[in-house]
Amino acid sequence: MRASCLLAAALTTSLMGGSAIAQTIYPIDRAEILEGSRFDFKVEFPNAPTSADVSVTINGKPAAEVLGRPTNFIQSEEGQKHSALWLRGASLPAGRYVVEATQGGNKAVVNWDVFATAQPRRAKNVILFIGDGMTVANRTAARILSKGWKEGKYDGELAMDDMSNMALISTSGTDSIVTDSANAAHAYTTGHKSCVNALGVYCAKNALTLDHPKVETIAEVVKRKTGMAVGVVTNSEIEDATPASMVAHTRRRSDFNDIVEMFYAVKPDVIMGGGSPNFLSKMTPGSKRTDEQDFIAKFKEAGYTLATSKTEMNAAVSGGTKKLLGLYNTGNIDGAFDLRLAKKGTISKFPDQPDVVEQTKAAIEMLKGNPEGFLLMVESARIDKYSHSLDWERSVFDTIMLDNAVKVAKDFAGERNDTLIIVVPDHSHPMSIIGTYDDSRPGQLLRDKLGVYNESLPPNYGPLDAEGYPTDVNTSRRLAVVYGSYPDTCDTGRPAMDGERVPAVKGPDGKTNIANEKDCSGPLAARKTGNLPFDANSGVHAADDVILTAMGPGAEKFRGHKPNTFVFRVMTEALALGGQ
């Protein structure tokens, strides 16, 4: 079952450059394009001119001549008030290109940098870890919780901190300062900037979400050009934006049923996450498909082993499986806080889910035997989702989980010097550590319990378990972690042991979100007037830059400040994916 047509974000299709007065060229200005990678070339002309009224040149020659194939001109595309020139699936040799679209007296110009990748190939394997929404405070809190703190120093380093290279990454999309996880991940997997909600496409004027100009993903390039294996691992629904960015081409990230088909088209060797209902025929109770395609059966026919639990996953690995479809939950896989401490969420329905660390181990085990190497994306997805819920303990537990998965990869990479490991968030949240709440401080209010500066004594969390998670965080002295964006809400200053925090609920007018009173009655609960628009029911992303760390061949290119698209460039250069 699924909603047939609705999308939460406003989808104005022509925010950037597509105004009624100028021609718009895709790929856009300053695009960096992998040599030989496929892209859809599109120029939109306002006011629906005829082909005789326009001309398009690349480096001064007709576009069709440079691209080697005829272009297709559509007057009044889709009945809209523009005309379009298309060439789908174009590619170019390395070089600098100046594209000019002329319409009457108006000329639009964009520049492309089509880059080559040097031989010989430097990395056999690339492992890209994405901490969705992982903010600097996530790392700091994860270090405090899992490594300990004494006299201003930590008792250990995170695996993701102890890497040879680091860069500051900016994450904005083409249309907005603050990105979402779709076009943020798209930047890593395609090297192109795009707009909020988009995956593997530029955001043109097309009416249908699957018709926008496409760009090739790194997984597609790898599958088309090499014998490498590909893995996509997450603890969100597998159709969610970050994992989908490896295979998807849609203007709307919520096209889950289409995204399942796109996974099937690309066929990554290892696919693991939640979100099974979009794989089931609509004839099956629990399906969210609107057609009768049974993707469980299709993947099995294509040689995949199916795993629906951790036990089945491990059995498949021991049995020598090299192609695995692992679907462990109908929705998102439960996070580390619920898997370990609170046992809430969907633990009772799905008692045998693997966590991201176990998934990473299994994935590497299945992929590492490929003589041509592998490309693996691993996402810890709920760092972000829990920060939306202002549930920092859950967000930080999933940061520790990501770090343990990075440790698994580092142990694999060892001294091989053939595996590039990148750890990077896709965007940030406005999250900070401002001190500690100490129940023994005098006073009745949460702010009375807050120790700042010299009074921010270290927390007294329970001892660490074998994997470095504190065994108790509901203690008398706790980190004070605050979010800079929130709806009307109540802050309890304590972990939400009875399930993921719900910061706000719909008010009586059915539109405005108001504080969730369940959190407002505790002894210290602090009522906060929201600072977000009234229709927001949770925290929002921040435009703040994020920290990337990396090691292995190619990692040395990460330094200083880079746009998120640079991550694609480093990966493709390390794998020498350029060339016709």
Place this chain on the structure above:
Amino acid sequence: MRRQRPLANLTRRGAVFGLAAASLFDRAATAADTETIAFDGLYKSFGVLGFEFSDRVTALRGKDVRIVGYMAPPLKPESHFFVLTREPLAICPFCQSDADWPVDIVVVFMQNETAMVSAGRKVVVTGRLEIGSATDAETGFVSQIRVTHAAFALA
């Protein structure tokens, strides 16, 4: 088959509509022998590869039932159907993203086109229980469990 849908400006979360008018003729008041079912008892198994309806739900197929749930934000102010959810959607963790409905929804097809109440209101629905995959001819909405010929009242 590839389905392509036009972009919609309508937002699910933002859709808010007026008060119920048509629930005045509430079958709940008259159907004393109607069996009550609950979200908790709909399925006997709930797994990654699909659900199995409980024996009781299977036995009540085609019979009049009553079920309490929350009205999801309606697709239109007046409609012949709405989605009933276990929890109000605004506080459903599955629904924090813009992606989709929860998996265990019940779709309610009204006797008549009916003005909907505000999203997230608790309602009691009465009508005939149907199970099995069905696709609404008008909207293409696929459902596995439905209450048809239905009426509702605020709970």
